[in-house]
Amino acid sequence: MIHHVxxxxxxxxxxxxxxxxxxxRLGSVQGDTLTLTVAPDGVGLxxxxxxLVRSMATFASLNRRYHTALRTLGG
Numbered sequence: 001m002i003h004h005v006x007x008x009x010x011x012x013x014x015x016x017x018x019x020x021x022x023x024x025r026l027g028s029v030q031g032d033t034l035t036l037t038v039a040p041d042g043v044g045l046x047x048x049x050x051x052l053v054r055s056m057a058t059f060a061s062l063n064r065r066y067h068t069a070l071r072t073l074g075g
Contacts, residue, residue, distance in 0.1 A: 001025065018045075 005016040026047045028034065033053045037044040063070065 001021070003019045003022050005018065007014045007016060028047050033048040035046045035048045037046070
């Protein structure tokens with residue numbers, strides 16, 4: 001399945017609109033995190049592991065909150 005998309009300005013960045021059929025194939029819905037993989041032979045787009053995304057967000061929150069303590073304990 002091939003979809004052609006155009007780059008569009010979104011604020012100061014560029015973005016693409018992903019066709020509904022492609023999102024359905026990914027099993028993705030609004031608010032999901034996608035993983036963009038860049039390789040020498042092209043680009044891949046996959047649905048990110050929801051549990052991993054949630055775990056990393058928790059880690060980032062705890063890391064910000066306890067930064068000093070974690071740094072002290074880490075040596």
